[in-house]
Amino acid sequence: MASNTSATRELLLGDEAVALGAIHGGISGAFAYPGTPATEIFEFVEAFKDWPVAARWSTNEKVAFETALGMSYAGKRALVSMKHVGLNVAADAFVNSGITGVNGGLVLAVADDPGMHSSQNEQDSRFFASFALVPCLEPADQQEAYDFTRAALDISERLALPVMLRLVTRLSHSRAVVETRESRAQNPLRPSEGRQWILLPSNARIGYRRLIEKQEEVQAALRELRCWRRYGPAKGRLGIIASGIAWNYLREEIPDEAALPPTLRVTGYPLAEEEMEKFLASVEEVLVLEEGYPLIEDRLRGFPARGRMKVHGRYDGTVPRTGELSPDSVHASLHRTGHPVREPEGPLAPRPPALCAGCAHGTMYEAMKSVLKDHAHARSFADIGCYTLGALPPYEAIHSCVDMGASISMAIGAARAGLHPAVAVIGDSTFMHSGMTPLVDAVLEDTPITVVILDNSTVGMTGGQHTAATGPDLVRVVRGLGVPEAHLRVVNPLPKERDAISKVLAEEIAHRGVSVIIAQRICIQEAKRRARDEKKGGE
Numbered sequence: 163m164a165s166n167t168s169a170t171r172e173l174l175l176g177d178e179a180v181a182l183g184a185i186h187g188g189i190s191g192a193f194a195y196p197g198t199p200a201t202e203i204f205e206f207v208e209a210f211k212d213w214p215v216a217a218r219w220s221t222n223e224k225v226a227f228e229t230a231l232g233m234s235y236a237g238k239r240a241l242v243s244m245k246h247v248g249l250n251v252a253a254d255a256f257v258n259s260g261i262t263g264v265n266g267g268l269v270l271a272v273a274d275d276p277g278m279h280s281s282q283n284e285q286d287s288r289f290f291a292s293f294a295l296v297p298c299l300e301p302a303d304q305q306e307a308y309d310f311t312r313a314a315l316d317i318s319e320r321l322a323l324p325v326m327l328r329l330v331t332r333l334s335h336s337r338a339v340v341e342t343r344e345s346r347a348q349n350p351l352r353p354s355e356g357r358q359w360i361l362l363p364s365n366a367r368i369g370y371r372r373l374i375e376k377q378e379e380v381q382a383a384l385r386e387l388r389c390w391r392r393y394g395p396a397k398g399r400l401g402i403i404a405s406g407i408a409w410n411y412l413r414e415e416i417p418d419e420a421a422l423p424p425t426l427r428v429t430g431y432p433l434a435e436e437e438m439e440k441f442l443a444s445v446e447e448v449l450v451l452e453e454g455y456p457l458i459e460d461r462l463r464g465f466p467a468r469g470r471m472k473v474h475g476r477y478d479g480t481v482p483r484t485g486e487l488s489p490d491s492v493h494a495s496l497h498r499t500g501h502p503v504r505e506p507e508g509p510l511a512p513r514p515p516a517l518c519a520g521c522a523h524g525t526m527y528e529a530m531k532s533v534l535k536d537h538a539h540a541r542s543f544a545d546i547g548c549y550t551l552g553a554l555p556p557y558e559a560i561h562s563c564v565d566m567g568a569s570i571s572m573a574i575g576a577a578r579a580g581l582h583p584a585v586a587v588i589g590d591s592t593f594m595h596s597g598m599t600p601l602v603d604a605v606l607e608d609t610p611i612t613v614v615i616l617d618n619s620t621v622g623m624t625g626g627q628h629t630a631a632t633g634p635d636l637v638r639v640v641r642g643l644g645v646p647e648a649h650l651r652v653v654n655p656l657p658k659e660r661d662a663i664s665k666v667l668a669e670e671i672a673h674r675g676v677s678v679i680i681a682q683r684i685c686i687q688e689a690k691r692r693a694r695d696e697k698k699g700g701e
């Protein structure tokens with residue numbers, strides 16, 4: 163952990179480099195909801211004690227973004243971080259923040275998960291930035307993660323716009339030495355005076371026009387940051403456009419800079435028309451290497467030079483249409499274009515995920531299977547968390563997992579279609595994130611669903627972060643939402659309790675109205691962490 167304000171060298175994860183860049187860039191607060199691969203950004207800020215930075219997990223990503231926006235409104239700099247699908251939850255606030263603009267610098271660090279290592283899709287956040295007309299920086303390595311975060315705070319404050327910093331799993335979760343710089347002081351309190359924060363239609367129209375007019379300034383700021391850099395000879399048959407981390411994979415394949423064909427390295431969006439047009443005019447074919455969806459390939463269609471050339475990338479199959487890039491896939495893509503390449507190494511064996519041995523979720527799934535097997539149309543709708551692993555053998559106990567909070571909403575829809583029993587399975591943190599609102603719907607209409615809340619006192623899947631309500635607090639929240647006392651049951655999911663839990667489940671399924679069963683038992687990994695911390699504290 164950095165402990166002084168002068169320049170140092172630190173070995174940091176990409177996520178930690180973002181966090182330290184933001185701290186040194188003068189943030190007064192950091193807000194987030196846990197989600198792999200972004201979790202470590204907030205954790206680093208939370209653990210930072212050298213000077214005060216407000217840091218608290220939010221109940222969901224929308225709350226996190228709005229809290230950061232409020233801090234920016236007050237004139238201070240803020241960092242908000244989340245995983246890519248979290249941005250769907252925060253989208254309302256994010257898109258509107260482009261129209262209100264910001265006061266203190268506001269950076270959204272969003273970590274995408276191409277290849278879906280621990281996510282339900284591999285959506286590309288650069289499209290969200292483009293949609294919101296907000297600048298987006300895409301660092302290629304840990305040093306740029308640090309430098310760009312600081313630069314993004316400056317650009318944000320200068321242009322009065324939020325700035326997105328787009329990361330991907332391999333950058334977030336790999337370490338490299340980062341050279342840090344002297345810290346910048348935090349901003350004083352200076353609340354915004356402008357009326358642009360009131361998004362009445364008359365103000366919003368002005369704000370939207372202002373946002374469009376600012377796009378030239380955005381391009382100038384990105385140009386200053388050298389977001390579109392040329393390498394290799396001025397002309398050639400094959401040109402390469404490599405963005406973000408794809409640049410690193412390209413350099414693994416062609417380590418000698420002098421051996422690169424004409425190459426355009428992209429680290430900022432929206433793309434600069436002038437640089438793109440000049441580059442395309444200098445080559446006969448172009449290979450686009452970008453992590454995620456084919457955003458640059460799509461944008462190339464708008465450039466006149468594109469009409470006379472072959473574009474190789476995700477659309478023509480030169481780069482695999484789905485999944486994460488790797489040094490090997492970049493190698494294969496270069497090979498397909500006829501570019502000379504080195505011999506590739508063999509792939510690593512895949513390692514399928516599984517619930518930890520002895521996890522309480524296993525007991526609940528065993529009980530659910532034993533009860534639901536007697537019902538021909540029984541379906542269990544699950545949510546995002548460790549319990550999703552209940553889809554795999556030996557449990558095979560869940561039938562859906564779509565997005566945060568969807569378990570309860572989908573069970574309601576299925577119940578309204580006449581399906582019975584409809585069981586929703588959700589964790590404590592996910593319930594607080596976005597399970598409460600559909601439960602209110604179920605309560606209002608006394609929909610015949612049974613909601614099983616697996617309360618393990620932590621956000622287990624992302625490594626044990628704070629959960630907004632657990633234990634008696636969670637029971638109070640559920641009671642407060644109007645679940646009838648007779649159908650709010652608490653169980654202890656120990657293996658020896660399995661038959662008793664099955665009985666409770668059978669009773670609540672037989673009840674043709676809403677019921678909630680809360681299974682309270684701490685995550686094994688979290689219990690180990692707490693025991694370790696206690697031991698350390700006692701030494």
Ligand code: SF4
Binds near residue numbers: 518520521623685686
């Ligand atoms: S991390 Fe915790 S909740 Fe997740 S599978 Fe392991 S024991 Fe279960």
